[in-house]
């Protein structure tokens with residue numbers, strides 16, 4: 001175990017000190033692009049202006065023969081693009097792959113000061129984060145990087161879910177965790193073939209009303225990801241880092257995508273991935289509080305004064321705990337409104 005007093009010391013001579021708090025920045029969508037795909041790469045400056053986070057993906061979905069081109073493509077794009085206040089992230093290859101060492105070495109030494117967060121796939125325990133933590137410190141020192149890089153883990157193996165609490169607290173670099181439903185389904189041997197979302201076979205059925213077991217029994221589809229997302233949210237909240245829903249692979253089904261994103265939002269996630277431009281506005285809509293929720297939150301906070309006692313508003317009891325929920329809503333609304341003039345006007349904060 002690490003000396004708790006040394007938790008915030010750099011892990012290499014010459015590396016910047018780690019942050020003591022994850023800086024909250026709007027993070028409603030992490031937009032994925034393949035830097036080796038010329039068409040996608042050409043759209044980066046325009047897309048970066050519309051999203052909270054843009055991520056160059058080097059791992060799955062990039063062909064083996066394009067791994068190097070993707071890495072170098074990202075370096076080139078990062079050097080020539082002004083991202084404004086949009087965060088630039090990268091998803092490196094997995095820690096057991098032949099590419100990850102070169103990914104980290106090249107990216108940190110070439111564009112370390114432009115990158116905000118390194119997303120690490122298939123994290124299985126604190127040992128994976130410790131490895132990345134020390135290596136990043138060495139590379140930051142070598143590349144004279146001024147701002148410490150943060151780390152985001154993807155939860156996509158059964159062992160990773162089992163160890164999610166220790167992953168969340170493994171390093172002061174930990175920024176957040178995303179659900180990786182496709183690899184996780186394979187790792188768990190789930191009998192699905194999808195990238196996130198529900199499944200029509202995963203349901204509960206209304207009790208029979210008579211002898212006929214087939215007639216008149218409504219079925220309700222259940223959420224396959226509820227348990228994992230709830231566990232991930234608790235692990236993140238307990239360690240002051242940020243939970244994200246991951247990808248929704250049925251690009252055409254914009255309706256179910258919105259539902260899945262909203263479930264994650266209600267459970268505490270701050271954002272989701274967008275794999276295709278059509279998913280950007282869905283995430284923006286879902287992960288920005290509604291005008292009605294913000295108005296309600298303002299009413300409750302004003303009525304509650306110092307937060308003590310109980311009041312009745314529109315037939316509902318409000319007290320310290322509901323007031324705290326309203327403060328969470330208002331804090332998020334204010335943070336988003338600071339960057340987004342449309343939301344500022346909508347919320348009238």
Ligand SMILES: CC(C)(COP(=O)(O)OP(=O)(O)OC[C@H]1O[C@@H](n2cnc3c(N)ncnc32)[C@H](O)[C@@H]1OP(=O)(O)O)[C@@H](O)C(=O)NCCC(=O)NCCSC(=O)C[C@](C)(O)C(=O)O
Pocket residue numbers: 031032033034039040043047057060061154156179180181182183184195246247251274275276277
């Ligand atoms: C799904 C695909 C193949 C459909 O790509 P397409 O070209 O067939 O679609 P389209 O509708 O025809 O595209 C329209 C236009 O948008 C462009 N476009 C399309 N997508 C993007 C994008 N993301 N960013 C920027 N531009 C994009 C595309 O190039 C095209 O441009 P054009 O009009 O000039 O011809 C494509 O959208 C894509 O490759 N998206 C990213 C996929 C990806 O990153 N997958 C990995 C993350 S999910 C994952 O890894 C799982 C996980 C966590 O690990 C685990 O659960 O285990």
Ligand SMILES: [Mg+2]
Pocket residue numbers: 060121156180182183
């Ligand atoms: Mg995966």
